[in-house]
Amino acid sequence: MGMRSQSVGGSGPSSVPWIAFGLVWALTLGAGFAVLWSYKLRPGEAALPPSLWPPDSRIPRRHDRATLVLFAHPKCPCTRASVAELARLMSRFDDRLSAEVVFLRPAGVGAEWDHTELWERASAIPGVTAVRDDAGVEAARFRAVTSGLAVLYDAEGRLLFSGGITAARGHEGDSFGTRRISALLRTGETDRADAPVFGCSLGHDPETPAQGTEEETR
């Protein structure tokens, strides 16, 4: 017997309605997947973080190595992929990079509001510290508006990179952001210093001036 198909089940009456159904089905699925891709590839609002580390920031910065700050909404499911990518970055560059994950805690929410699985995941990454950002004060200082924004500053506090570290919304895998950060940490150079950010909105106006106090970031 050669590589030919058998014809069992190959005949039957009233196939035309099924073929019409099949065409409608294919078009519906094409449209459905297009909507899904469009959603996943739509970046959040871009940030314009300060070119120098904000002097009033309470986020700890290392002076002997680069510091990466990842702004995160503690309940954003898309940011799970950003944290996974951060873990991969840290495993490759733990000798030359320190990282802080800054979790938004909007005003007026309960004490446990930001104590989520994402917080636990971020805290468990070696070399990473999770910090709370009450009322989004630090996010405002760094002009972060989208969860998943990563800003990279060198040991002198100069901005090297600002952008997302996932290829799409909530999608793990290599991305322009991780490649550019890796290139910067390896060679000090990259083709671009930004990348699109994918994640939930942090829900505040980036133009709102930060009003920091001792308690705002713990």
Next chain:
Amino acid sequence: MTREQSADAATQAIVRRAEERFRANWMDVLSATDRFFAKLMVGQWLFAILIALVLSPYAWEGKVKTVHVHVWVAVFLGAAINALPIALAIKRAGWVMTRHVVAAAQMLWSALLIHLTGGRIETHFHVFGSLGILAFYRDWTVLATATVVIATDHIVRGLFWPESVYGIANPEWWRFLEHAFWVLFAVTFLAMSCLRALREMRLMAERGAHIEALSEGEWRRSSVLDREKVSA
């Protein structure tokens, strides 16, 4: 009718009967596999909804939450994927188009589950698991349809969103060949297994037809003997 003509007629009858038995048996396999996939599709749909509800129930904007797109996608796109293959499995089980639609739908389930799990590498194994289950049909052309659907997905996404397919932002031009190789590797051996299973089914059908012919001959001979005894 001479003895030779009679023998030829008997042989042709056995060949026809063997073909009937083979087709009936394979149709049973095809119909059962269609019904199995209908149940699997419902299971995958429920699983997708569960994944969406557990992993990404809400999208957030500060303190404000809205139902995440993944939940709607799991419910409605999942239902849309299932609509045609389940309808065909119920109304036209065993039809050649049913199994090809099932193959396409199963590959689309792989794509949707990969999306819903955030592109986890582990979810990509669903593609290879699905190819193995599609081999239950014992029809290698079904595997070809599944391969074409995967290839189309790869080509389209590779053009517009290469990171989601290859895991890197700027894949080498030959990277698609590496992916294609592993799919073809699995499909080649599964297709060989399908062809072997069909050969065995055909052999069984021929043996069954021979046994039927022998039994029928014995029954006729014993009937003649019985009649002779009665008349004696």
